[in-house]
Every structure is written in C-alpha cells, then in structure tokens.
Amino acid sequence: MIRPELLADVVERHADSNAIFTTDTGMSTVWLSRFVRMSSDRRLLGSYNLGSMANAMPMALGAQALDRDRQVIAFCGDGGLSMLMGDLITAVSEELPVKIFVFNNGRLGMVKLEMEQVGLPEFGTVLNNPDFAKVAEAIGMRGIRVTNPHDVDGAVVEALAHPGPVLLDVVTNPDEIALPPKPTLEQGWGFAIAKMKEFAVSPE
Numbered sequence: 001m002i003r004p005e006l007l008a009d010v011v012e013r014h015a016d017s018n019a020i021f022t023t024d025t026g027m028s029t030v031w032l033s034r035f036v037r038m039s040s041d042r043r044l045l046g047s048y049n050l051g052s053m054a055n056a057m058p059m060a061l062g063a064q065a066l067d068r069d070r071q072v073i074a075f076c077g078d079g080g081l082s083m084l085m086g087d088l089i090t091a092v093s094e095e096l097p098v099k100i101f102v103f104n105n106g107r108l109g110m111v112k113l114e115m116e117q118v119g120l121p122e123f124g125t126v127l128n129n130p131d132f133a134k135v136a137e138a139i140g141m142r143g144i145r146v147t148n149p150h151d152v153d154g155a156v157v158e159a160l161a162h163p164g165p166v167l168l169d170v171v172t173n174p175d176e177i178a179l180p181p182k183p184t185l186e187q188g189w190g191f192a193i194a195k196m197k198e199f200a201v202s203p204e
C-alpha cells in the first residue's frame with residue numbers, strides 16, 4: 001500500500017526549483033503543505049478558503065497556458081479529478097504539458113476523516129474509480145499507474161521528464177489519516193468510536 005506522504009515527498013525531491021504547484025481541496029492539500037517546500041521561485045495555487053473541490057487540474061491548465069515552458073504540477077484527489085475529468089481533453093487539445101498527479105485513495109478521504117473524528121463510521125465516501133491512467137491514454141495523454149511503493153520514484157521521474165501532458169495515477173492508502181497540527185482528545189475519541197463501529201460492520 002502506497003502512503004500518500006511518499007508520493008508528495010518524491011515529487012518534492014524531483015520537481016523543478018521554479019515549478020508551479022496546484023492542489024485540490026482534500027487530503028492532497030495536506031500532503032502538499034507538509035512535504036513540498038515553497039521558495040521565492042515556486043508558485044502554489046489552490047482553492048483554500050473557498051474550499052471547492054476539483055480545482056487543481058483546471059488551475060494547472062490555466063497556469064500552463066500562461067507559460068508553456070514552466071513545469072506545472074497538479075496534486076489531485078481522485079474525487080476532485082473525477083468531477084472535471086472531461087477537461088483532461090483540454091490538456092491534449094491545447095497541447096499543455098501539465099503533470100497531473102492523482103492521490104487515488106478510492107475515497108472522498110477528507111470527508112471520511114471528518115465523519116470519523118466525530119464518531120461516525122465511514123459512509124458514502126467510497127469511490128468506484130476507473131483506471132485513471134487508461135482514461136488518460138484513451139484521451140491521448142500519457143498515463144502511468146502505480147500500485148507498488150517501490151515504483152513511485154521511477155514513475156515520478158518518468159512523468160516529470162515526459163514532454164507532453166501526463167497523468168500519474170498512484171493508488172494510495174485509503175486509511176491514511178491527516179492529523180491536524182494539534183489534534184484534540186475529542187477527535188481521537190471520536191475516531192476510536194468510528195473505528196469500533198466500522199469493525200462491527202465488517203469484522204474482517
């Protein structure tokens with residue numbers, strides 16, 4: 001099982017020193033903010049206070065259209081990407097060499113966590129995803145799918161070196177928890193209750 005932190009850290013290590021990053025609203029926001037170092041030359045675009053999902057890929061398209069020579073990297077959730085997936089065609093038709101990295105946890109992960117921290121068992125947050133790399137290939141862009149942690153580094157290097165648009169579909173751990181900087185006892189208690197309820201529903 002691939003930890004999303006690994007992907008964020010590997011991207012940080014291989015990205016250009018003047019890359020433009022975009023991030024969806026969801027757990028990818030957390031992984032980017034914890035692992036990707038910003039500098040005066042890098043740029044970061046997100047929805048943030050507006051809190052809208054699905055923004056990372058279209059923001060990347062816009063940024064790349066302004067500067068085709070600069071490395072533009074989108075940190076996408078699988079839920080976010082699915083919402084505006086048709087716009088992948090724009091990357092191909094406009095020849096925008098965006099690097100789309102999908103944190104594919106098969107979940108609306110942030111919402112799963114929000115429910116669990118108040119003691120609710122996961123409900124309605126499982127996503128029945130297609131193989132995003134195959135979708136990308138069908139659309140006409142390079143698609144790479146990664147399911148083994150040992151392949152993450154090579155796949156990121158390959159994606160960043162690809163001259164055209166590329167989608168890297170990384171299957172990540174759906175149970176990874178993005179702890180807030182100062183977790184409360186109440187949140188921990190809620191999480192424990194949720195896990196007991198989830199276990200009671202599916203004991204395997």
Ligand SMILES: Cc1ncc(C[n+]2csc(CCOP(=O)(O)OP(=O)(O)O)c2C)c(N)n1
Pocket residue numbers: 024025026027028051052053076077078079080081103105107108109110111
């Ligand atoms: C348009 C919109 N719908 C719903 C939400 C509520 N919401 C916030 S994060 C999230 C889940 C995001 O899932 P995904 O893109 O897969 O990212 P993950 O948290 O799993 O990394 C949802 C449903 C929102 N912020 N914006």
Ligand SMILES: [Mg+2]
Pocket residue numbers: 026077078079103104105106107108109
């Ligand atoms: Mg997700």
